[in-house]
Amino acid sequence: MKYQPFLLRCLLLALLIGFLASCNQSKKQKFSVEDVPDPKKSGGGYVSNPDHLISDATVTELNEKLSTLDNAGKAQVAVVILRSIGDNETRDFAHKLFNYWKIGDKEKNNGLLILMVEDARKLEFETGYGLEADMPDIICFRIQQEYMIPRIKEHNYDAAFTDGVKSVASLFDNGNYAYDMLPDLPGADASLMATDSETVATDEIPPPVTAGDAIDVAPQSFASTEEATSSASNDYTGDFSFMAIIFWLFISAAMMHVFFGKKAKRRKENADEEPLAVTAVPNEFLRPRWIGLIIIHAIAFYTIFYLITKRHMDVGFLKVCLIYYLVWLVFMHVAVLLIMLRTAVMLKNDDRHLKWLRLEVLRRDLRIAGYIFPLPYLWLYIMWLKNRLNHLRNDVYDCPQCAQAMHKLDEAEDDTYLEKGQVVEEKLDSVDYDVWRCDTCNTQTVLNYTNMRSALADCPSCKHKTYKCKKTVTKQRATTSSEGWGIKEYVCAFCAYAHDYQFVIPKISESSSSSSSGSSSSSSSSSSWGGGSSGGGGASSSW
Structure with missing residues (x-):
């Protein structure tokens, strides 16, 4: 009887395992090509990585390379990396998925599907009709065996697909899939060429090469090949992420505005203008604005140019982000040095109370920078500034x-x-x-x-900082042909003074409207594949 609870637990455990196995089996049986996420419908990419078997950085890099290949009209490549496809056969599944998505241009049929199924330990290439001449089955198999399977066996899926896509791109760009062995072609030897009117004398024919001579010649041959390979690598110009540049153009402008504020507008006397909120008061010690942005972008562009032309490196999205971050880091530290010098001069004759008011504006703007660039000098300056303000107020x-x-x-x-x-x-x-x-x-x-x-402003009536915008009403919307306008209703929380301020809504530029429509059409065209069909070619590899 004492074994009864133990046997009961074993029975329940067996039932639970059987239930989970049956659920997993039923899930496997129901898996179909419709269950594979289409990257074109979720951002317009080329890589479907639902199980996150490769990193996001690798997905971004692959999308950039495959986009270049597709835009050049050479091949449209889809990469699918799955943990399981149930009990479907991988070769048949690849063929069905290819035709379900319709990979490749409709006219050229230049599609290629690269499918890896982890639990089946299978790697599949499926090619369209238009690629069977440029990419026969044997080339597909060699790319798998030489560049992908060795990395997959090491569970380094990132390197496997990076090398595989590089090999495919090299095949269409250079006519050779071996991207890491592309020496410059040696020039023709003039001594081996003769015209129709010339004859080569018998005594000028070199004697046969003996085995001993071959041993002496071989090192020279290897040396020339190595020199040619080195020359080819030195002629290579790296690539860079254009999207990362655009991203940092916007981010840099936003950070410049947040860290240093904008130039204060000159306010006309007796003009019925909207009052200036406290948050809009700019710091008066340093506002680099456009000059600062030009300096930052110039240094970043030069660094990227140096890496891709002199160091022959590919500068992807993450590398561009790192370069810009380091440039901003140096820029902020130099800016703090200039601010320290200017505050020492500008606050020299101010009393404690006025010093606090002027320095608090500076701390408000630099506080966020201290979190984004938490390296010693900037962080220490912000801590010193906080301590300085505390003494100015509480001594x-x-x-x-x-x-x-x-x-x-x-x-x-x-x-x-x-x-x-x-x-x-x-x-x-x-x-x-x-x-x-x-x-x-x-x-x-x-x-x-x-x-x-604070978002409050000075009340024109009682002069207290109790004046706040309660409502914004648009009276006339802007169009491409005319400006719009509206009013902002301000009310004082102390004296109840109220006033309406009119504001102008700029016209909608035709270029922005056309660009938005163009971008929408572009995204719609990239949200689906090209309409190609599979020719049944390709290759399969296991590991």
Whole structure:
């Protein structure tokens, strides 16, 4: 009887294993080509990697290379990497998937499907009718065996598909799939050529090469081949990610705006303009703007140009991002040095309170940069700036009347010495007030410390930072032929003063509308394959 619980547990475990196995088996039996995610319908790529057997960086790199091959009209290649296809036969599955997606141009039939199924340990190439001459079955098999299967056996799927796609691209670009062995062709030897009017004398014919002579000649032959291969590698010019450049053009402009603010607009006197919110107040110590962007892009472009032309490197998306990050890192450290020099000069004659107000704007903008570039110098400067602001605000003041030390009242006590509008400002978190009182002569000093991240503005009526936009109404929408306009309704939370400010909506440019329609048509054309069909050619390899 004492074994009964143990036997019951074993029985339940066996039933559970059987249930899971049956579920897995039923799942395998139902797997079909419709279950394979089509990359064209999820971003317009060429790689389907639903089980994440290769890294995202490799997927990006493969998409770039295959896009170049497709845009050149040479071949449209689909790469599919699956953990399992159930109990389907891999060769038949590849043929069905090829025709289901219709890979390749409809007229050229230049499609190629590269399919790997991990649990079946199979690698399949399926070619379209138009590729059977340029890429016969034997070439498909050699690419698999020489460049992909050895890496797959090492479970290095990233290298396997990177090398395999490079080999396919080299076949269509250079006529040779062995991309890593492409020496320059040696020039024709003039001594071996003769015209129709010339005859070669018998005594000029070189004697037969003996075995001993062959041993002496062989090293020279290998040396010349090695020199030719080295020359070919030196002539290679790397490629770079154009999309990464575009990405960093936008990111750099955004970071320049966030870190240093924009130039303050000159406001006309007596003009009915929208009030300036506290968050829009720019720092006054350094605003590189377009000059800074030009410097950053120039250094990054030069570095990329050097790597692809002098170092013969491919600079993909991640490398471009790394280059830009390092350039920005150096730029921010140089900017901080300039800011330190300028603040020392510009704040020389200011009192403690004014220094705090001007430096707090700087800390507001650089605080985010400290998180993005958390390396010692910038981070230490931000920590020093925070400590400096703390001393400027909290160090004891001397009484202006009797020169005795004053003490700061707490938040509960200082409201007694504040005006009603100032109390409202504190409740709205637009301004925090410190009240210092002298115990000797009962003198009070009230100092305002503005919250530089507040969206409130100064009220034109009561002058308190309690003025806020309550509603934005579009009265007339902009078109390609005319501007639009609307109003922003501002209300003061203290004195209830209200006013409407009119704003202009710029015209919609025809170029932007046409480009948006063009981009949509481009994305729609790339959201499907070309309409090709399989010729049944290709190769299979196992590991």
